[in-house]
Amino acid sequence: MLEKTEKIRDSLKRFLWFNSEKSSGPPVSPSPAPPAQTSGPRDGQDDFARQLGPILARRDVVAAGRLQLINLARISDRIGGRWTDVADKVHIVVERILQRRLANTDLYRRYGEHTYILVFGELAKEEAEIKSALIAKEISEKLLGANAESGEDGVLVQTVVADVNGKLAVEEVDALNIIARLLEQAAQAGAAGRPAETGPQASGARSETDNPGPMATGVAWRSSPGKGSKGGVFEAAARRQDPAWQAPAPYRSRPRSLRDEVDFVYRPIWDVRRSALLSFLVIPVPKDAMPEPLTGGEIFWPNPEPWLVSELDVLTLECARRNIDALFRKGRRLVLSCGIHFETLISPASRKTYLGICASLAEAWRPYIQFEIKGVGQDTPNSALADAVSRIRPFGRSVFLHLPFDCGSLAFVEDCGVQAVGIDNGNSSIGEAEKMAQHTFLAVLAKAKRFKSFAYGIDSLSMATSAVCAGFDFVSGQAICSVERTVMNAYRFNPSDLFMKVARTP
Amino acid sequence: MSHILIIDDEEDARATFQDFLEGEGYRVTLASDGGQGIKMFEADRPDLIITDLLMPNKEGIETILELRKKNADVRIIAVSGGGAMGRLDFLDMAKGMGADHVIAKPVDLDELLAAVRTLLSAPAPSRSDYPTSGLR
Numbered sequence: 001m002l003e004k005t006e007k008i009r010d011s012l013k014r015f016l017w018f019n020s021e022k023s024s025g026p027p028v029s030p031s032p033a034p035p036a037q038t039s040g041p042r043d044g045q046d047d048f049a050r051q052l053g054p055i056l057a058r059r060d061v062v063a064a065g066r067l068q069l070i071n072l073a074r075i076s077d078r079i080g081g082r083w084t085d086v087a088d089k090v091h092i093v094v095e096r097i098l099q100r101r102l103a104n105t106d107l108y109r110r111y112g113e114h115t116y117i118l119v120f121g122e123l124a125k126e127e128a129e130i131k132s133a134l135i136a137k138e139i140s141e142k143l144l145g146a147n148a149e150s151g152e153d154g155v156l157v158q159t160v161v162a163d164v165n166g167k168l169a170v171e172e173v174d175a176l177n178i179i180a181r182l183l184e185q186a187a188q189a190g191a192a193g194r195p196a197e198t199g200p201q202a203s204g205a206r207s208e209t210d211n212p213g214p215m216a217t218g219v220a221w222r223s224s225p226g227k228g229s230k231g232g233v234f235e236a237a238a239r240r241q242d243p244a245w246q247a248p249a250p251y252r253s254r255p256r257s258l259r260d261e262v263d264f265v266y267r268p269i270w271d272v273r274r275s276a277l278l279s280f281l282v283i284p285v286p287k288d289a290m291p292e293p294l295t296g297g298e299i300f301w302p303n304p305e306p307w308l309v310s311e312l313d314v315l316t317l318e319c320a321r322r323n324i325d326a327l328f329r330k331g332r333r334l335v336l337s338c339g340i341h342f343e344t345l346i347s348p349a350s351r352k353t354y355l356g357i358c359a360s361l362a363e364a365w366r367p368y369i370q371f372e373i374k375g376v377g378q379d380t381p382n383s384a385l386a387d388a389v390s391r392i393r394p395f396g397r398s399v400f401l402h403l404p405f406d407c408g409s410l411a412f413v414e415d416c417g418v419q420a421v422g423i424d425n426g427n428s429s430i431g432e433a434e435k436m437a438q439h440t441f442l443a444v445l446a447k448a449k450r451f452k453s454f455a456y457g458i459d460s461l462s463m464a465t466s467a468v469c470a471g472f473d474f475v476s477g478q479a480i481c482s483v484e485r486t487v488m489n490a491y492r493f494n495p496s497d498l499f500m501k502v503a504r505t506p
Numbered sequence: 507m508s509h510i511l512i513i514d515d516e517e518d519a520r521a522t523f524q525d526f527l528e529g530e531g532y533r534v535t536l537a538s539d540g541g542q543g544i545k546m547f548e549a550d551r552p553d554l555i556i557t558d559l560l561m562p563n564k565e566g567i568e569t570i571l572e573l574r575k576k577n578a579d580v581r582i583i584a585v586s587g588g589g590a591m592g593r594l595d596f597l598d599m600a601k602g603m604g605a606d607h608v609i610a611k612p613v614d615l616d617e618l619l620a621a622v623r624t625l626l627s628a629p630a631p632s633r634s635d636y637p638t639s640g641l642r
Contacts, residue, residue, distance in 0.1 A: 466562075495596070503603065
């Protein structure tokens with residue numbers, strides 16, 4: 001089976017080379033003499049491929065967000081029929097800017113009529129996006145005048161990302177917003193009497209650009225779009241037209257108290273067999289709380305009322321729906337996993353509300369929603385569990401079942417339609433040695449019953465090693481990857497990644 | 507007399523290694539997990555460490571990485587069940603991250619003794635920067 005990374009690389013090569021051979025665009029225009037610091041496509045495609053090879057071999061440039069596109073299509077549209085007359089001059093201008101702004105470790109290549117592919121050898125995604133945004137702004141100003149801005153009518157910046165199946169997609173970078181934030185930071189730095197930090201090393205820049213818009217959290221989704229952000233307007237309009245956004249009336253009319261108290265974070269789930277972080281747990285957390293120690297709704301309140309649990313399940317699903325929608329709009333495909341408590345599914349009123357939201361999920365989104373049933377005991381009747389699973393199964397990719405930690409048998413789970421069973425270590429206070437013994441027992445049991453298995457709440461390297469060695473298919477927790485404020489791209493993740501932090505700590 | 511520290515959470519394994527190696531004339535001390543092993547290493551400075559990989563509280567590879575930061579020259583043998591566990595080969599990873607020799611359980615005591623003698627008789631290797639491989 002082809003590893004995900006190889007798939008992405010193959011896809012990338014096709015994208016860069018094979019597809020480009022079919023391009024109807026003009027040949028690469030002759031470039032002026034380049035300065036020393038630039039590594040461009042001056043010797044044609046072979047040279048570009050030769051230089052790109054080591055970068056692809058060294059790192060996963062797509063997963064790292066280092067592959068950016070600069071798109072001139074909007075400028076071409078704006079110029080109209082005169083584009084063919086001025087195209088060669090435009091490309092000379094663009095290449096001069098690229099050669100001046102890119103580092104020795106970066107590469108670029110023109111692709112087709114309007115697009116430049118930029119490969120940043122060393123930068124992180126947000127750094128690459130900032131640099132691309134600044135380049136786009138400079139190109140826009142050069143071509144359209146000093147007051148021109150990149151984005152809406154100017155140069156478009158896009159990041160190449162990989163979806164859950166390893167296919168490539170492009171994600172639009174909100175260049176206007178990035179530049180506005182940089183200017184704001186510069187102004188603040190100036191007011192504070194210190195040099196402006198325009199680079200992404202500034203922690204503020206990193207967090208802001210990591211969290212570019214309404215996809216980030218429930219809070220950000222509801223907030224007004226920032227200066228220059230079009231996403232909020234477009235998405236609001238789309239929501240009005242999209243039947244998937246019509247939540248059931250009973251829920252819409254409820255008080256918003258819990259909704260206003262809850263925020264969401266996202267924890268990557270390691271698919272051990274595929275060596276990748278491909279799906280994300282949607283985790284509710286109290287607003288203003290430090291999310292790192294929290295693992296989910298179980299510790300949200302010590303003894304939650306049933307209606308609070310059901311409400312939380314609904315909010316979690318709504319959050320996932322917003323994110324799936326935002327991801328789709330950006331051309332990305334990642335699986336989001338939503339916890340749902342068993343009691344929500346057995347109570348007629350809460351079940352009706354929850355299933356109403358499920359039914360409103362667009363068909364296309366359902367392969368990217370995963371349900372995780374919690375709160376089941378070994379004494380749960382098999383028929384009740386099977387009934388609960390059958391009600392939500394049509395609306396998602398799969399149904400995982402959280403077992404009680406001391407579960408000794410899977411008889412009550414058999415033939416009830418779940419795809420995976422597992423445990424959340426964060427909900428148990430027993431020692432690591434006992435947890436490791438239970439890992440081995442449960443993983444073997446699940447395999448014997450032909451279930452996939454998962455272990456969440458992994459908070460130490462010992463527990464991570466134990467979970468992987470026991471044979472769990474999916475592993476998640478603080479020791480694997482910290483929570484994120486935003487759903488990120490899919491990442492390659494190997495066992496050696498577990499130990500990188502220790503190896504690098506002086 | 508060379509001093510060997512054995513780190514293993516399984517009491518039977520510790521006792522077996524201890525009996526065998528003391529019978530061969532080595533001084534042996536024992537630790538039940540990586541954290542305790544590192545403390546004993548700092549206190550006693552053994553010549554060689556035999557560590558299990560899959561242990562609670564502080565597992566083997568993490569222990570090896572920390573030992574290498576404290577002393578790049580101490581000889582380390584990593585021992586683990588089956589070698590390849592699931593689809594992973596943690597023993598290979600252990601070697602990449604600083605173990606001088608790796609042995610899969612069940613341990614062949616003759617192989618263990620040969621490895622101990624070889625490592626203790628060899629001059630201290632020159633190491634400056636661990637891990638040398640195994641990390642991307």
